[in-house]
Amino acid sequence: xxxxxxxxxxxxxxxxxxxxxxxxxxxxxxxxxxxxxxxxxxxxxxxxxxxxxxxxxxxxxxxxxxxxxxxxxxxxxxxxxxxxxxxxxxxxxxxxxxxxxxxxxxxxxxxxxxxxxxxxxxxxxxxxxxxxxxxxxxxxxxxxxxxxxxxxxxxxxxxxxxxxxxxxxxxxxxxxxxxxxxxxxxxxxxxxxxxxxxxxxxxxxxxxxxxxxxxxxxxxxxxxxxxxxxxxxxxxxxxxxxxxxxxxxxxxxxxxxxxxxxxxxxxxxxxxxxxxxxxxxxxxxxxxxxxxxxxxxxxxxxxxxxxxxxxxxxxxxxxxxxxxxxxxxxxxxxxxxxxxxxxxxxxxxxxxxxxxxxxxxxxxxxxxxxxxxxxxxxxxxxxxxxxxxxxxxxxxxxxxxxxxxxxxxxxxxxxxxxxxxxxxxxxxxxxxxxxxxxxxxxxxxxxxxxxxxxxxxxxxxxxxxxxxxxxxxxxxxxxxxxxxxxxxxxxxxxxxxxxxxxxxxxxxxxxxxxxxxxxxxxxxxxxxxxxxxxxxxxxxxxxxxxxxxxxxxxxxxxxxxxxxxxxxxxxxxxxxxxxxxxxxxxxxxxxxxxxxxxxxxxxxxxxxxxxxxxxxxxxxxxxxxxxxxxxxxxxxxxxxxxxxxxxxxxxxxxxxxxxxxxxxxxxxxxxxxxxxxxxxxxxxxxxxxx
Amino acid sequence: xxxxxxxxxxxxxxxxxxxxxxxxxxxxxxxxxxxxxxxxxxxxxxxxxxxxxxxxxxxxxxxxxxxxxxxxxxxxxxxxxxxxxxxxxxxxxxxxxxxxxxxxxxxxxxxxxxx
Numbered sequence: 001x002x003x004x005x006x007x008x009x010x011x012x013x014x015x016x017x018x019x020x021x022x023x024x025x026x027x028x029x030x031x032x033x034x035x036x037x038x039x040x041x042x043x044x045x046x047x048x049x050x051x052x053x054x055x056x057x058x059x060x061x062x063x064x065x066x067x068x069x070x071x072x073x074x075x076x077x078x079x080x081x082x083x084x085x086x087x088x089x090x091x092x093x094x095x096x097x098x099x100x101x102x103x104x105x106x107x108x109x110x111x112x113x114x115x116x117x118x119x120x121x122x123x124x125x126x127x128x129x130x131x132x133x134x135x136x137x138x139x140x141x142x143x144x145x146x147x148x149x150x151x152x153x154x155x156x157x158x159x160x161x162x163x164x165x166x167x168x169x170x171x172x173x174x175x176x177x178x179x180x181x182x183x184x185x186x187x188x189x190x191x192x193x194x195x196x197x198x199x200x201x202x203x204x205x206x207x208x209x210x211x212x213x214x215x216x217x218x219x220x221x222x223x224x225x226x227x228x229x230x231x232x233x234x235x236x237x238x239x240x241x242x243x244x245x246x247x248x249x250x251x252x253x254x255x256x257x258x259x260x261x262x263x264x265x266x267x268x269x270x271x272x273x274x275x276x277x278x279x280x281x282x283x284x285x286x287x288x289x290x291x292x293x294x295x296x297x298x299x300x301x302x303x304x305x306x307x308x309x310x311x312x313x314x315x316x317x318x319x320x321x322x323x324x325x326x327x328x329x330x331x332x333x334x335x336x337x338x339x340x341x342x343x344x345x346x347x348x349x350x351x352x353x354x355x356x357x358x359x360x361x362x363x364x365x366x367x368x369x370x371x372x373x374x375x376x377x378x379x380x381x382x383x384x385x386x387x388x389x390x391x392x393x394x395x396x397x398x399x400x401x402x403x404x405x406x407x408x409x410x411x412x413x414x415x416x417x418x419x420x421x422x423x424x425x426x427x428x429x430x431x432x433x434x435x436x437x438x439x440x441x442x443x444x445x446x447x448x449x450x451x452x453x454x455x456x457x458x459x460x461x462x463x464x465x466x467x468x469x470x471x472x473x474x475x476x477x478x479x480x481x482x483x484x485x486x487x488x489x490x491x492x493x494x495x496x497x498x499x500x501x502x503x504x505x506x507x508x509x510x511x512x513x514x515x516x517x518x519x520x521x522x523x524x525x526x527x528x529x530x531x532x533x534x535x536x537x538x539x540x541x542x543x544x545x546x547x548x549x550x551x552x553x554x555x556x557x558x559x560x561x562x563x564x565x566x567x568x569x570x571x572x573x574x575x576x577x578x579x580x581x582x583x584x585x586x587x588x589x590x591x592x593x594x595x596x597x598x599x600x601x602x603x604x605x606x607x608x609x610x611x612x613x614x615x616x617x618x619x620x621x622x623x624x625x626x627x628x629x630x631x632x633x634x635x636x637x638x639x640x641x642x643x644x645x646x647x648x649x650x651x652x653x654x655x656x657x658x659x660x661x662x663x664x665x666x667x668x669x670x671x672x673x674x675x676x677x678x679x680x681x682x683x684x685x686x687x688x689x690x
Numbered sequence: 691x692x693x694x695x696x697x698x699x700x701x702x703x704x705x706x707x708x709x710x711x712x713x714x715x716x717x718x719x720x721x722x723x724x725x726x727x728x729x730x731x732x733x734x735x736x737x738x739x740x741x742x743x744x745x746x747x748x749x750x751x752x753x754x755x756x757x758x759x760x761x762x763x764x765x766x767x768x769x770x771x772x773x774x775x776x777x778x779x780x781x782x783x784x785x786x787x788x789x790x791x792x793x794x795x796x797x798x799x800x801x802x803x804x805x
Contacts, residue, residue: 670735670797674727 003066003092009053010092011068013100014139016046017107020132028125039128040111043135047104050097057097058513065093067145069207084204091145091209094513095343099142099277102347103270105492106354107135109485110265113358116482117261117365127167131265134160138270141277147196148206150278154192154238157271158185164266165258177254184251188241192278195234198227199285212284215520225287225525232290235282236297243275243327246301250590252324256316260361263316268323268357269350276330276346283339284520288527295335295430299442302328304588306449310456311584314382315360318457322408323353325446329423336439337533338426339516344505345419348498352407352416355489359401362478362486363387363461366394370474379468384457389466393475396483398462400490405458407493409451410552415493417548418505420447425544429536433528444551451555459563503545711752718745732785732795736778743774 020042028035057066069089077083092100111131118127137160140153159182166178200206202221203214221227239245244252255267266272279286279294286294302325309321326349333342367381379386391398407416424447427440466472477483491497499508516533519526527533562568574581586592664675718741725738747767754763789795 668798670727673723677723677727 003061003064006053006056006061007066007068007090007092009049010066010097010100010143011090013046013050013053013104014090014136014143016042016049017132017135017139021129021136024125024129024132028129031125034125034128036111036115036124036128039132040108040115042132043104043108043111046135047101047108050100050104053092054097054101057092057094058509062094062513065091065145067091069145082204086148087146087205087207088149089145089207090143090149092143095277095280096142098343098347098510098513100139102350103135103138103142106265106269106350107131107138109354109488110261110358113264113361113482113485114259114261116479117361118259121259123167127164127259130160130163130167131262134164134266134271138274141274145208146206147199147208147211150281151189151192151196154189154242154274154278157266157274158182158189158242161185161255161266161271164262165255167259167262168257171257173254174257177251177257181251181255184248185241188237188239188248191234191237191240193238195231195237198222198231198234208281212520215285218522220522225522228285228521228525229287229289232282232286233293236279236286236290236294239275239278239331240297241275242278243272243331244301244324245275245297245328245331246304247590249301249305249324250587250594253317253320253587256314256320260316260357260364263320264354264357264361267320269354272323272327273330273346273350276327276334276342279331279334280339280343280346283334284517286519286527287521287525289525291335291337291527292434292436293335295332295436295439298328298330298332298335299439300328301325302332302446303442306446306453308584308587309453310449311581313385314380315363315384315387315457315461316357316382318384318453319353319356319360322356322450322454325450326353326408329420329443329446332439332443333423333426336426336430337516337527338423338429338537340506340511340514341419341422341426343514344498344510345423347510348407348415348419348493351489351492352404352414355400355404355486355493356408358482358486358489359397359404362394362397362482363390363401365478365482366390366397366475369476370471373474374471376471384460386467387461388464389462389472390475391462393472394462394477396477397486400483400486401462402458403490403493405454409454409556410447410548411556412549413495413502415495415498418495418499418502418508421503421541421545421548422505424548425537425540426533428540428544429533432540433533433536444547447548448551448555451552452559455556455559456563459559463564504541708752708756711748711756715745715748715752718742718748730796730798732788732797732800735797736781736785739781740774740778743770746770 020039024035024039028038031038067089068091069087071085072088073086075084075086111128114127114131118124121127134157137153137156140156141150142153144150144153162178162182165181166175169175169178196206198221199211202219203211205211205214215228221231241248252267252272256263258267305321305324305328309318309325312318312321326345330342330345330349333339333345364381367387371377371379371381403414407414410417410420424440424443427443431437431440466475495502498510499505501507505511516530518530528536558568562570583589664671666672722738722741722745725741726735729735729738747770750763750767750770752763753759754761754766757763785795788800792800794800
C-alpha cells in the first residue's frame with residue numbers, strides 16, 4: 001500500500017465520524033432506534049479502517065511519514081514581513097497511527113456501551129451525534145502535522161467536552177461543570193496560542209516540520225534562549241489545561257457530571273491524553289528547562305490527585321482523580337525524557353482507564369435500576385459507601401474491573417505494569433543524572449498510593465457485604481452491549497498486546513515504532529540526548545521493577561488490611577490526622593482558593609467596572625443624550641419656523657397668483673379671443689417702439 | 691373723352707395699389723374680430739370667422755398679384771375657401787349639438803370650458 005493510499009484511508013477515518021455527526025444531527029431523530037446503529041456502525045467501520053492503516057504503516061513504511069498538505073490561505077508578499085502561506089495538512093507517522101487506533105478503539109467501544117447505558121435518554125440521537133463530532137475533532141488533533149489545524153481540533157474537542165459534560169443540562173451542577181471545564185481549558189489554550197504565535201512570528205509557518213527545521217538551522221525565536229524556553233512552556237500550558245494538570249486540574253472531577261461513557265471516552269482515554277500527545281508532538285522543541293517544568297508539573301499533579309483520590313467516596317470521582325494522577329505520570333514521563341514510556345503509558349492507560357470508567361458506568365447503571373425498583377430517589381447511585389458485594393451480582397463487571405485495577409496498579413503481566421515500569425525507570429535515570437531526586441521518590445510514592453486507592457475502590461464496591469440487603473437481589477448484571485466492550489478492554493489490558501516479554505517493553509512493537517525524536521534546540525539548551533538517557537534508563541530498569549513491585553504490593557496489602565480484613569481502622573486514622581483528612585476531602589482546597597481568588601476577584605473587578613459603567617459611561621451617554629435633545633430642540637424650531645415658513649410662503653404666493661389668474665379663465669371663447677387680439681396689439685406696439 | 695363717373699373710376703383703376711387691398715383686408719379683419727367678440731349668437735360668431743378668412747384670402751390674392759408670385763396666392767385662397775366650407779360644416783354641427791345640449795346658442799351661457 002502506498003503512502004498516498006494510507007493518507008487517504010486515514011482521511012476516511014477522520015471524516016467518517018464527521019459524516020456521522022452531520023447525519024445524526026439532521027436525521028438522527030427520524031431514523032429507527034434514533035440512529036444509534038448508524039453512529040455505532042460508522043465508528044466501528046472507522047475503527048477497522050484505522051487498524052488496517054496501522055498495520056500497513058508499521059509493516060510497509062515504518063520509518064516514513066505520509067503527508068498531505070494544501071495551502072489554505074496565501075497572503076502572498078506582505079510588506080515588511082515577507083511571503084506568508086498558511087498550509088494545512090495531515091501527516092501520518094507511527095505516533096499518529098497508533099494514537100488514531102487508540103482513539104477509534106475507545107470511541108467504537110464507547111458507542112457500543114452507550115447503546116445500553118443511554119437507553120431511553122431524552123437526547124439520545126444528539127448524544128451519539130456529539131460522540132461523532134468528538135471523535136472527528138480528536139482525530140484532527142492526532143493527524144494534523146501543523147499547530148494551526150491541531151489548535152482547531154484542540155478547541156473542537158473542548159466544545160465537545162463542554163456539550164457532553166452538560167448533556168443533562170437541566171441539572172444545574174452539570175451545566176456548571178461544563179462551563180467550568182470550558183473556561184479552565186481556555187486559560188491553558190491561551191498559553192498554547194501564545195506559544196504557537198511565538199513560533200509563527202519567527203518562522204512564518206505553523207508546520208511542525210518547518211519549525212523544527214528552522215530551529216535546527218540555529219534560528220531561535222527572537223534570537224533569545226529565554227523565548228525558546230518560554231515558547232515551550234506556553235505550548236505546554238495548553239497541555240496543562242487539556243490534560244488537567246496542576247494548577248488547572250480542577251475541571252476534570254466536575255466533568256464527571258457528564259454521562260459515564262463520555263467520561264470514559266473524553267475524560268479518561270482520549271481528550272485528556274491530547275495534552276500528553278501535544279507534548280509528544282512538540283517534544284523536539286522543548287529545552288531542558290521547559291522539560292524540567294513539565295516534569296515537575298507532572299510530579300505535583302500526580303501526587304496531589306493521588307492523595308485526593310484516597311478520600312473520595314464517589315466512584316467516578318475516585319476514577320477522575322486517578323486519571324489526573326496518571327496523566328501527571330505521563331507528563332512527568334515525557335518531562336524526564338522517557339518519551340516512549342510516556343506515550344506507551346498513554347496507550348495502555350487509555351485501555352484500562354476507559355475500561356474502569358465503563359465498568360463504573362455498568363455499576364452505576366445497575367445501582368440506578370435497583371434504586372429505581374426500590375423507589376429510592378435519595379440514595380446516591382455513585383457512592384461506594386452504598387455498594388459492596390456486587391461481585392456476586394455482576395461477575396463480568398467485577399472480573400473486568402479487577403483486571404483494569406491490576407493494570408493501573410502495575411501488577412505484572414498487565415499492560416500497566418509495562419508502561420509504568422518504563423516511566424519509573426525514566427524518573428530514576430533522570431534523578432540520577434540531574435540530581436532532582438524528588439521526582440523518582442514522589443513517582444514511587446504515587447505508584448503505591450494508586451494501588452491503594454484503586455483496591456480500596458474495588459473492595460468497597462465489589463467485595464464484602466452489600467449495604468442494603470433488600471436492594472442486593474435487585475442489582476443485575478448489565479446487557480451484553482455493555483459487558484462486551486468491558487471484556488474487549490480487559491483483554492487489551494494484558495501485556496501480550498504490547499510486548500512479548502512481560503517484564504520489559506523495550507523490545508515490544510510500540511517501543512520499536514515510537515522512538516524518542518532528537519531535540520532540535522541548540523545542544524547547550526537541550527536535555528540529555530537519546531543515547532545518554534537510554535543508557536541510564538537501561539541501568540535503572542531492574543531497580544525500577546523491584547521498587548515498583550514493592551510499592552504496588554504494599555499499597556494493595558494496606559488496602560486489603562484496611563477495608564477487607566479491617567485490621568486497620570480507616571476512621572481511626574482519619575480521626576487522628578483530622579486536618580490532613582479534611583484537606584484531602586476538600587481536594588487540597590483548590591476549589592475554595594479559586595472561588596475566592598478567581599471568582600471573587602472577578603466579581604470585585606466587575607463591581608468596579610459596574611461603578612465605572614454607571615457613573616462614567618452612563619454619564620457620558622446621558623450627557624450626549626441631553627446635548628442631542630438640546631440641539632434637536634433648536635433644529636426643530638428652525639425647521640418649523642424657517643423651513644416650514646418658506647414652504648408655506650411659496651404655497652401662499654402660488655395660491656394668490658392662482659386667485660388672480662383664475663379671473664382670466666372665464667370659459668368664454670370670446671373673452672379668450674379678446675385677450676389674444678388685445679395682447680397681439682400690445683405686442684405690436686411694443687415692438688414698433690423698439 | 692368725357693369724364694363720366696364710371697369712366698373716371700375705370701380711369702383711376704390702374705392707380706389701385708397693394709395698400710388699398712391691404713386696407714380693405716384690414717377693415718374686414720377688424721370687422722370679423724369685432725363680430726366674434728361682441729356677438730352673443732354662435733351663428734354670428736361663425737360669420738365673423740368667415741369675414742376673417744376672407745380678409746386673409748384678399749391678402750393672399752393681393753400679395754400674389756403685386757408680388758409677382760404667379761398663381762400661388764390664388765391657389766392658397768382656393769384652399770382657404772375649401773377649408774372654410776369644411777369648417778363651416780363642422781362648426782354648424784357643433785353649434786347644433788350645443789343647442790341640443792344647452793337649449794341655447796348664446797356663447798356666454800356655454801361656459802363649461804371653465805371647468
